[in-house]
Amino acid sequence: MRATTMLSTMMFSKVLIANRGEIACRVIRTCRRLGIRTVAVYSDADADAQHVRLADEAHHIGGARPQESYLLGEVILEVAKRSGADAIHPGYGFLSENADFADAVEAAGIVFIGPKAGSMRKMGSKAGAKQLMHAAGVPVVPGYTGEDQSPDLLQREADAIGYPLMIKAAHGGGGKGMRIVRTSAEFLPNLESCQREARNAFGRDRVLLERYVEKPRHIEIQIFGDGFGNVIHLNERECSAQRRYQKVLEESPSPFLTPALREAMGAAAVQAGHAIDYQNAGTVEFIVGQDGKFYFMEINTRLQVEHPVTEYVTGLDLVEWQLRVAAGEALPKAQHEIAQRGHAIEVRLYAEDPEAGFLPGSGKLTRLRLPKPDAHTRIDGGVIEGDVVTIFYDPMIAKLIVWDEDRPRALARLRDALAQCAIDGPKSNIAFLERLIRHPDIVGATIDTGTLDRALDEFMPAPPTAAQLRLARTAAATAALLREEAQTRAQAAASADPTSPWAVADGWRLGHGGQRRLVLDDGSARHTLVAHGSGGDYRIETLGIDDDAGSVEVRGARLEDDVLSARFDGAGHRLRLDAGPASGASSRLDVHDGERRWRFARVPAYQPASEQTGAAGDRALAPMPGRIVLIRTQVGDRVEQGQELLVMEAMKMELTLKAPCAGIVAEIRVAAGDFVEADIALVVLTP
CATH class of the missing domain: 3.30.1490.20 (ATP-grasp fold, A domain)
Incomplete structure (x- = not known):
């Protein structure tokens, strides 16, 4: 096998990416680095998407729903012909594992950057794949x-x-x-x-x-094949942290595998690749019992979402390998040349609400703050601040990948990186991920594929202690005071009398010591505080008649580069502080204490709290836009609280809506197949 260091003369001049989101952006960036022009395709919903802006040219292909755009192989192929593309990269999802599309691309004289259609068909049926692997000597369940x-x-x-x-x-x-x-x-x-x-x-x-193997680990092996009969593996990724079979955290190397088991699984993966004459990137997925016995699950005949962790530990660009192999080159490296260094972990930032059963979200990203990429941190995303997470596609915002010399340090990197993330607009899973990576089953590498579903409550944010809330609230108030004083000094410096005593924001009034009143709203309650002092030294009182009342002495407070450091009642603390723009007396204050995040809104001190509106307790509401799949009741039926009323489909998942109370079904306002908007009443009950 030869190693290539220069681009082949067969390398493509223009590649069409038949996908969207972060994978489309990922492929475009690699092509740009290699001097390859790119063509994007987009639906109605993606006219202003980042992959459209990054590509050299972009073409509209249809409506917002995948069936009207990204799944229309003939339309995408026509764009490829019209634009002069000599290859199509399918990304993952949509048409990436569609053998008919791969055949059509090849028949049009365009290169499909992926496996051959025949290999896909062999793996397209899990049943047939299992029989084939059994015949090839690969262990199956x-x-x-x-x-x-x-x-x-x-x-x-x-x-x-x-x-x-x-x-x-x-x-x-x-x-x-x-x-x-x-x-x-x-x-x-x-x-x-x-x-x-x-x-x-x-x-x-x-x-x-x-x-079903009880408490299995999910471990997959990245394989690569070329057109010369070579198949190698690039070691493993562990994906055992799953919720309802959806991967939540991926890492490489697996902390579970021994060297002997790693070698055996790698050999079995290569054997599986040879069994179907595999070319390009693929993933052989195994379940592994606690006894170390492993069984074939499937081969994903495409690039995987979690491929960055393999790239981090091997130092390879798998998209570049895909391009080289598809262009007719041999694999750039032999098996013995594949290195593995350090430890990489990936998590996915989603627009979803973990506390509402991980309900997918949608809406405009009014604020998106992610860590700055460096040698230890990588962001693969397809949206930026101001973009919209639509209801039509997967609600992933970005992939956050970290690397360090070993697993404990990689986990520490991930904790720090997540603390730097902030998302406003749709709800996100950041707080859940922060809790997840601190859980003993993750830290101790004992998690299996069923852990999250068995004990999900352990991974959800726990109610704060009174001491935690007091510290976070006092830190937010301290930051607000420091910002206010800094703004006053800046205004005075720019005025005609910069030395005026009125330029000191200490709350001084004739006849009594200086004090300032602040009201912080944490979303569930309003807290009224009175602050005495200035310049980073304060006594901050919380007014009230419950156990929460009292005062905290703050000394030596400084706010530098979004980090607040101070002594609170004599104990030093360093907290991350992210403040939104002030608007009069109102502003947003986010505090991160190293383990959890808090959000406070500073509101006018004497503004009355808005009235709370209760949810309708006699009707089932659509939690988000979606399509009605099945109705399980009819008008006149008597139902119990929690009984299933209907099933709807949204963002590629089924949601079951249940009766909010016991009663009689008075109205059913939808039919199977209807598309509904969020928050509308679907079923009305007479309690």
Whole structure:
């Protein structure tokens, strides 16, 4: 095998990226570095998207829904021909694993930057893939992969395999169409739900059954193949931190693998690649039992979302490798040349609300602050501040990837990087991620794929202690005072009398000592504080009649580069402080104490609190825009509180809406197939 250090004469002149978001931006940047021109495609919803702005040229391909744009292979292919692109990079998702599209691209004389269609077809069915791998000697989990999909036969096969078992959609991925069944009585209801979800997501409802391995680890091996019969692996990524089969944290190397197990799994992955004549980037996914036995799950015939962690520890650019291999070059390195250095971890910042069941969010990113990229921190994103997270696509905002010499230091890097993140607009999962990476199962590397679903409450932010709240609130007040004093000094310096005693913001009044009144709103309550002093030395009282009342002595407070340092009642603290622009007496103050974040709004001291409006307790509201999939009740039915009323689909996931109270169904205002907006009443009950 030869190593290449210069671009091949076969390298492309123009590449079309048949995707959107961060992966489109990622490919465009690599192509630009290699001197390759790029063509973007975009839907109605993405006219102002970052990948459109980054590409050398961009073409509109249809409506906002994927079925009207990014899934229209013939339209994308026509753009490629019209623009003169000599290759198409599919990214991941959408058409990236569509064998018919890959065939059509090749038939048009354009290079598809990915595996051959024949390899995709072999892996397109989980059932067929499992049979093929078993024949090739790759370990597989016992189960049923037959074509007979009658419910009675599937029930008998499930009973024969034994419980617990997994029902899986035979086509597709991304955690869709998967159910764990623990008893025979639960099988048929779960089968129906799994088939419906698979049919909606992938257009086919065939399933396979397999033994469920308790407390497994999810470990995947990155492979690469070329057109000369070479297949190598680039070591592993562990993705065991999952919620409902969706990966939450990925890292490399796996802290679970021994050198011997790593070698065995790498060899099995390469064997799997040879079995399907694999070319370009792919990922062989395994589940690994606590006993170290591993079993083939599937091959993702594309680049993975978590590929940056492999790039960090190997020092390779996998997109560049994709381009080289697709252009006809041999793999740039042999197996023995693949290095692995340090430890990398990736988390995904999503517009979602963890406290509302991780409900996906949408809306304008009125503020997006992310760490500055450097040798230890990488940001892969497809949006910037001011962009909109739409309801039509995955709500990922960015991928945050960190690297350091070992795992403890990488975790420390990740904690610091997350503390620097701030998102305004749609709710985000930042606080959840901060809690996650401090959990003993993550720190101790004992997490398995079911940990989050079994004990999700342990990973959710815990209620603050009174001492934590007091410190955060006092820090916010201190920062507000320091900012106010700095603004007053700046205004005085620019005035005609810069030495005027009225230029001192200490709250002095004739007849009594100086004091200033502040009101901070934390979203759940308003706190009234009175501050005495100035210049970083204060006594800050919280007014009230409960245990929260009292005062804190603040000494030596300084606010520099968004860091507040001070002694609070004699104890030194260093807190991250992010303040929004002041508007009169109102401003936003975000405090991070090293473990959790707080948000306070400074509001006018004598402004009355707005009246709270209660949620309608007799109706089921749409939590977000989406499509009604199934209605499980009808007018006149008597329902209990918590009983399922209907199922809706939004942002590629099914949401079950339940009765908010016991009562009789008075109105059903939607039908299956309807598209609904957020917050409208779908079902009305008579309590």
